[in-house]
Amino acid sequence: MRYHQTLMALAVLLLAASCASTRPIVNVTDAPVVASPAKVASATQVRDAIMRAGKSLGWQMTAANPGLINGRLNLRKHTAVIDVRYSAKTYSILYKDSSNLDYHNGQIHKNYHGWIENLDRSIQNELAAI
Numbered sequence: 001m002r003y004h005q006t007l008m009a010l011a012v013l014l015l016a017a018s019c020a021s022t023r024p025i026v027n028v029t030d031a032p033v034v035a036s037p038a039k040v041a042s043a044t045q046v047r048d049a050i051m052r053a054g055k056s057l058g059w060q061m062t063a064a065n066p067g068l069i070n071g072r073l074n075l076r077k078h079t080a081v082i083d084v085r086y087s088a089k090t091y092s093i094l095y096k097d098s099s100n101l102d103y104h105n106g107q108i109h110k111n112y113h114g115w116i117e118n119l120d121r122s123i124q125n126e127l128a129a130i
Contacts, residue, residue, distance in 0.1 A: 025095045028116065029092045031090060031124075047063060050123050051069065060074075071119075079097075082094060
C-alpha cells in the first residue's frame, strides 16, 4: 500500500512540474513600427529589418507574400514556427506550429516566450536603425 502512495505522490509531483514548464502562448500583435526620428519606414524596409533580426538569432526567415514572413527556429530537438505579418506601420509575431515544445491547448514550453521576446527586441533594434 505504501508503495502505491509513493508512486501516486511522485506522479502528481511530475505532473505539477511539467505544467510549471508551460505557459499560455502570447503573440506580439500590431506592434508599432518605430524607425529612427524623422524617418518613415516603407513596408520593404520593415520586411528587410524583420528578416535581418530573425536571421541574426538563428531563425530561418522566408518572405512568403507581401506582408508575410514565415519563421522557423530549430534548437536541438525543438522547433518553433511563426508567421510575422507586417506593414509600414505595424508588425505581428504569431505562433503557427511547434514540435517538442509541449504545445497543448494554447500552452507551450516557457522557452518559446524567451525566443519570441528576443526576436521582438531584435526587430525593434533593426527598425530603429532605419
